[in-house]
Amino acid sequence: MTLQTLQELFPMLAAIEHPSDVQTMNEKELTRLGEEIRRMIIQTVSTTGGHLAPSLGVVELTMALLRVFNPARDRIVWDVGHQAYAYKLLTGRLERFHTLRKLDGISGFPRPSESPFDHFGVGHSSTSISAALGMAAARDLANQSHNVVAVIGDGSMTAGLAYEGLNQAGGLGKDLIVVLNDNEMSISRNVGALSSFLSRKLSKRWVQRFKKEAEAIMRQIPKIGDDIADYARRSEDSLKSFFTPGMLFEAFRFTYIGPIKGHDLRLLTNVFEQARELEGPILIHVLTKKGKGYEPAETNPTYFHGVGCFEPETGIARKFAACSLPTFTEVFGSTLCTLAEKDERIVAITAAMPEGTGLTCFSERFPDRFFDVGICEQHAVTFAAGLASQGMKPVVAVYSTFMQRSYDQVVHDVCLQNLSVTLCLDRGGLVGEDGATHHGVFDLSYLRHIPNLMIMAPRNEPELQNMLATAMAHEGPVALRYPRGLGEGAPLADCPEILPVGQGELLRDGSDGVIVALGSRVNPALEAARLFHAETGRDVAVFNARFVKPLPEEQLLALASTQPCMLVVEENVLQGGFGSAVLELLADRDALAKLRFKRLGVPDIFVEHGSQKELRARLGLNRDGILQALHSLSGGHASKNPV
Numbered sequence: 001m002t003l004q005t006l007q008e009l010f011p012m013l014a015a016i017e018h019p020s021d022v023q024t025m026n027e028k029e030l031t032r033l034g035e036e037i038r039r040m041i042i043q044t045v046s047t048t049g050g051h052l053a054p055s056l057g058v059v060e061l062t063m064a065l066l067r068v069f070n071p072a073r074d075r076i077v078w079d080v081g082h083q084a085y086a087y088k089l090l091t092g093r094l095e096r097f098h099t100l101r102k103l104d105g106i107s108g109f110p111r112p113s114e115s116p117f118d119h120f121g122v123g124h125s126s127t128s129i130s131a132a133l134g135m136a137a138a139r140d141l142a143n144q145s146h147n148v149v150a151v152i153g154d155g156s157m158t159a160g161l162a163y164e165g166l167n168q169a170g171g172l173g174k175d176l177i178v179v180l181n182d183n184e185m186s187i188s189r190n191v192g193a194l195s196s197f198l199s200r201k202l203s204k205r206w207v208q209r210f211k212k213e214a215e216a217i218m219r220q221i222p223k224i225g226d227d228i229a230d231y232a233r234r235s236e237d238s239l240k241s242f243f244t245p246g247m248l249f250e251a252f253r254f255t256y257i258g259p260i261k262g263h264d265l266r267l268l269t270n271v272f273e274q275a276r277e278l279e280g281p282i283l284i285h286v287l288t289k290k291g292k293g294y295e296p297a298e299t300n301p302t303y304f305h306g307v308g309c310f311e312p313e314t315g316i317a318r319k320f321a322a323c324s325l326p327t328f329t330e331v332f333g334s335t336l337c338t339l340a341e342k343d344e345r346i347v348a349i350t351a352a353m354p355e356g357t358g359l360t361c362f363s364e365r366f367p368d369r370f371f372d373v374g375i376c377e378q379h380a381v382t383f384a385a386g387l388a389s390q391g392m393k394p395v396v397a398v399y400s401t402f403m404q405r406s407y408d409q410v411v412h413d414v415c416l417q418n419l420s421v422t423l424c425l426d427r428g429g430l431v432g433e434d435g436a437t438h439h440g441v442f443d444l445s446y447l448r449h450i451p452n453l454m455i456m457a458p459r460n461e462p463e464l465q466n467m468l469a470t471a472m473a474h475e476g477p478v479a480l481r482y483p484r485g486l487g488e489g490a491p492l493a494d495c496p497e498i499l500p501v502g503q504g505e506l507l508r509d510g511s512d513g514v515i516v517a518l519g520s521r522v523n524p525a526l527e528a529a530r531l532f533h534a535e536t537g538r539d540v541a542v543f544n545a546r547f548v549k550p551l552p553e554e555q556l557l558a559l560a561s562t563q564p565c566m567l568v569v570e571e572n573v574l575q576g577g578f579g580s581a582v583l584e585l586l587a588d589r590d591a592l593a594k595l596r597f598k599r600l601g602v603p604d605i606f607v608e609h610g611s612q613k614e615l616r617a618r619l620g621l622n623r624d625g626i627l628q629a630l631h632s633l634s635g636g637h638a639s640k641n642p643v
């Protein structure tokens, strides 16, 4: 969209040159601005995909923050950051907003490298209070006086990290404002004791009924009962505050303000102005509606939490191609249900992502054996370890990137005790538009060195089924990592098989070299081998490794001794990944002397956002990249730089 069109269609937004411009707008202008922000977010996300409902829910909250705080001076830390689209629009990114989440475009999350108004990089949840407290401590050490504000959702408040931050903040007593954006939703409905506590709205009628009943009980206490009852009758306010969420945060020595209506801009502005003048840690509890202002998102906030392209008029998903293939996630979910029918010990655990990890169907079929623990990946793993210690077969389904949180739990609670916990790492590899905070490219490296852990990666849907069956039959911990997105349409197995542990399979014969590929890179490797044959007449073998641990050692050594060259391909960082494992094996067994060897994988950089296809092409991890590497390796000119 040109600047001129922007000015015509979004005049209020286009007129903003600096975030503080909202401070001089009158109420009418602000109402129009809010409408334009919502319209712009809906229009853009309908074509780029993204986190629609969370961002629509905080339009007034964002405007109020910018009316009271100046991000050129004050620090605003968004938790997760998926709700910061309005903030992006008001802090200088209007003209680039159409590039949201696209290759070389602006990120879907706050990024300090993108804007001086983004004060902290985010994507994983529940970091805002800790980061904001660090900023407040740095401010005080530097004798500065700016405000620091953290904005955290009720879903993100389920993580222990948030309480670690609250605890220290209350102890230090520093000036810090935490805005709790309570929409009663995580991605799905929020879970746990805290969420029901927060959402306990005390109506006047409830308070009166409670008082009546309590009074009757008190009056029955001999001698002092009447006095206590009279006192309690006079203190409706203290009764109310005693039973509101304030008591929780006040226990952390926060001054609690709320709950307040989160779509009332004037009220929000007043409250923020007052809070700015108070000392010590303050928590402002704001009630918002997820998806506010867009009916389809208000009705179905879970679907519109993070959504693909859709028709803005109706909210109906845009279909690009008639595609009925299941995703890896769906195959995982349905296969787990099949296996759980036969084995009552199987239980499933998600950390606030039943839909994203494909466990909705399991939760409906086996409600007693399904646990949503909230955004608590660390707890999920230790909870699973406890279950496994009592003979259950827990399956923890978590995105690869979020399992990073649970490294110590995997080492100390699961693997050290050799417990039969299966970690199902969805979104292993490049995830696409969510970008650097979400790519699952470190898992093989952070898991491979842990004793007792078996690690597998399927190349297609039936192999995922077989690997899940293999994991369920295995005694000991297992990690199974599979990619985001569709499989290849390979027919599903009615009855998944148990695979021989530590064995790969030769998919294509050849004597001019071998590609050793893992998981999602096996099929592009096969295509590259075919094309290589068509171009050169030479035949390279393709070996599907299946296991990262235990490695198919004997098969790899046999290939190394018979082939002139070996190309290892994975969608993990090169450092410490699958290719490193193969290289270590060959070096340790003296099998490298005559072998030309090269690895393809993710280089030592944080990969940005873009579609999976674009990113794979850019990193040389698609068919053409593998083909090119094959040419250079088989010609004997392997470049030093693997990518």
Ligand SMILES: Cc1ncc(C[n+]2csc(CCOP(=O)(O)OP(=O)(O)O)c2C)c(N)n1
Pocket: 054, 057, 080, 082, 083, 123, 124, 125, 152, 153, 154, 155, 156, 157, 181, 183, 185, 186, 187, 290, 305, 351, 352, 353, 375, 377, 402, 405
């Ligand atoms: C450590 C971690 N686990 C899981 C996620 C995936 N995730 C993104 S947003 C979200 C829900 C956040 O809920 P809330 O904080 O209430 O924000 P809302 O979307 O409701 O505004 C989840 C589970 C994440 N970003 N980080």
